[in-house]
Amino acid sequence: MATETQESAKLTQLAHENPDEIEVAAGREREQLEGWIPALATEAEIREALEKAFDYRGDITITKKDGLQVVGYLFDRRRGDSLADSFVRVIPSNEKTRVNIAYSEIAALAFSGRDTAAGKTFEAWVKKYWDKKAAGERNIQIEPEKLD
Amino acid sequence: MAVPVSQAWTVATYVLKQKLMGRKKYPLVLMLEPLFRCNLACAGCGKIQYPAHILKAELSPEECFRAVEECGTPMVAIPGGEPLLHPQMPEIVAGLVARKKYVYMCTNALLLKEKLHLFKPSKYLSFSVHVDGQREHHDFSVCREGGYDIAMEGVRVAVEAGFRVTTNTTLFDGADPNSVRAHFDELMVAGVESMMVSPGYTYDKAPDQKHFLGRARSKKLFRSILSNRKKTWRFNASPIFMEFLMGKKDLTCTPWGMPTFSIFGWQKPCYLLQDGYADSFKELMETVQWSNYGTESGNPQCANCMVHSGYEASGVNYTFSSLKGLLQTAKGIFFSKYEDEGAMKLLNEWKPTSHGPLVQIGSPVAKSATELQEVSGD
Ligand code: SF4
Numbered sequence: 001m002a003t004e005t006q007e008s009a010k011l012t013q014l015a016h017e018n019p020d021e022i023e024v025a026a027g028r029e030r031e032q033l034e035g036w037i038p039a040l041a042t043e044a045e046i047r048e049a050l051e052k053a054f055d056y057r058g059d060i061t062i063t064k065k066d067g068l069q070v071v072g073y074l075f076d077r078r079r080g081d082s083l084a085d086s087f088v089r090v091i092p093s094n095e096k097t098r099v100n101i102a103y104s105e106i107a108a109l110a111f112s113g114r115d116t117a118a119g120k121t122f123e124a125w126v127k128k129y130w131d132k133k134a135a136g137e138r139n140i141q142i143e144p145e146k147l148d
Numbered sequence: 149m150a151v152p153v154s155q156a157w158t159v160a161t162y163v164l165k166q167k168l169m170g171r172k173k174y175p176l177v178l179m180l181e182p183l184f185r186c187n188l189a190c191a192g193c194g195k196i197q198y199p200a201h202i203l204k205a206e207l208s209p210e211e212c213f214r215a216v217e218e219c220g221t222p223m224v225a226i227p228g229g230e231p232l233l234h235p236q237m238p239e240i241v242a243g244l245v246a247r248k249k250y251v252y253m254c255t256n257a258l259l260l261k262e263k264l265h266l267f268k269p270s271k272y273l274s275f276s277v278h279v280d281g282q283r284e285h286h287d288f289s290v291c292r293e294g295g296y297d298i299a300m301e302g303v304r305v306a307v308e309a310g311f312r313v314t315t316n317t318t319l320f321d322g323a324d325p326n327s328v329r330a331h332f333d334e335l336m337v338a339g340v341e342s343m344m345v346s347p348g349y350t351y352d353k354a355p356d357q358k359h360f361l362g363r364a365r366s367k368k369l370f371r372s373i374l375s376n377r378k379k380t381w382r383f384n385a386s387p388i389f390m391e392f393l394m395g396k397k398d399l400t401c402t403p404w405g406m407p408t409f410s411i412f413g414w415q416k417p418c419y420l421l422q423d424g425y426a427d428s429f430k431e432l433m434e435t436v437q438w439s440n441y442g443t444e445s446g447n448p449q450c451a452n453c454m455v456h457s458g459y460e461a462s463g464v465n466y467t468f469s470s471l472k473g474l475l476q477t478a479k480g481i482f483f484s485k486y487e488d489e490g491a492m493k494l495l496n497e498w499k500p501t502s503h504g505p506l507v508q509i510g511s512p513v514a515k516s517a518t519e520l521q522e523v524s525g526d
């Protein structure tokens with residue numbers, strides 16, 4: 001679920017237009033989160049940062065208060081009333097398991113993995129296509145990334 | 149009839165049974181995503197943006213069968229990722245067919261010709277080939293020159309081998325209705341059983357966040373495409389859903405109608421939005437605040453959505469909710485060409501918009517459309 005900052009373009013559009021009258025729908029703002037290490041000083045900061053981590057398309061690194069580190073993809077979060085009954089669910093990058101971590105156990109968070117969605121806009125493809133076309137290339141395509 | 153009678157009968161009896169049991173919320177199609185990796189890298193697709201260890205993960209056949217049994221739908225769609233990259237896909241499909249589920253295996257068809265021998269033709273199995281328009285439009289949409297020719301070769305080979313083949317076309321901002329109609333002609337000439345068409349959607353995880361159709365433009369586009377229908381066209385969609393796309397009918401979203409199961413679990417709340425995952429279908433149904441979703445909810449994430457995963461089940465539900473619904477659906481199937489002079493005018497005067505880069509790659513292939521019309525006899 002996107003945060004309000006991410007949804008602001010849509011919220012602004014909907015404040016002025018009825019969804020059934022919208023010709024071109026607003027997208028959302030994409031934040032540069034790769035490499036970010038949020039402060040996590042207050043409960044609000046912890047909740048906001050973990051919401052963004054849930055939305056992030058790369059791996060994150062969580063350092064727990066007991067000193068253990070978990071690196072992996074944060075695929076879910078369950079928000080409870082307190083930090084102790086809220087938790088994130090992570091698939092570690094080197095194991096085939098799911099790990100649950102309570103918000104209250106988290107000492108530090110880093111958006112450590114590459115943002116796999118960064119730079120993959122349609123505009124970027126259009127530009128690449130026309131540049132390659134102008135250079136006389138044929139069979140122009142975007143290759144899926146190698147997984148090994 | 150765009151689907152075999154046995155399938156229509158199975159779906160009708162399933163829906164009526166749910167109604168007789170008094171179930172208000174029941175699913176219609178399971179969207180089973182056994183993997184996320186793909187052999188294309190379409191700029192408009194948010195399904196493939198994951199770290200490598202997630203893209204390498206896949207559901208086992210047993211996990212797939214458990215999910216199918218848990219939710220109990222008569223139809224299973226297998227999107228992805230590209231299902232043909234899953235090494236056990238033939239086993240998964242065979243297991244679903246053995247359970248008498250009507251399977252739509254969604255594929256970009258790049259590997260279809262090569263892997264076809266691993267599957268057996270069955271009334272329960274249909275390859276749903278993703279083709280986003282005529283050659284240039286499809287190639288541009290999937291970010292691969294030559295993609296259209298490979299996909300259509302896959303269609304041809306599968307049709308010749310006796311498989312049921314349907315197609316799936318997603319339209320984004322910049323789509324040209326004249327070209328889409330010519331595309332329908334091409335697909336029908338290629339021998340596909342039926343076609344599905346849906347608007348693209350500005351869902352949060354999509355990397356392209358600019359080229360999405362708003363509801364007003366979607367309705368105009370679909371009205372011009374789907375009115376004045378040719379008698380040769382066959383669609384794989386509820387007539388009521390198609391009337392909704394054309395702006396002729398109001399429907400509210402049925403977000404539980406096509407639940408999605410993947411390596412993460414049951415996706416909350418729908419195929420497009422990712423607001424977390426439930427560990428069982430029961431948990432999904434019981435923990436999602438369903439009233440927070442759908443365009444009418446005021447949720448900005450749902451504001452311009454008209455996609456089949458939210459509204460196709462609404463169309464089916466409308467059909468079976470009253471005699472009026474049944475009669476309107478029957479009329480849509482058997483009699484309605486949806487003649488509409490206004491739509492014809494829209495079609496003739498359609499101006500490419502400046503929003504979509506697709507318009508840069510050429511105008512519709514009108515000549516070939518005319519030729520195809522001659523072939524298809526309209
Ligand atoms: S309107 Fe329905 S299908 Fe569309 S995004 Fe919202 S919940 Fe999902």
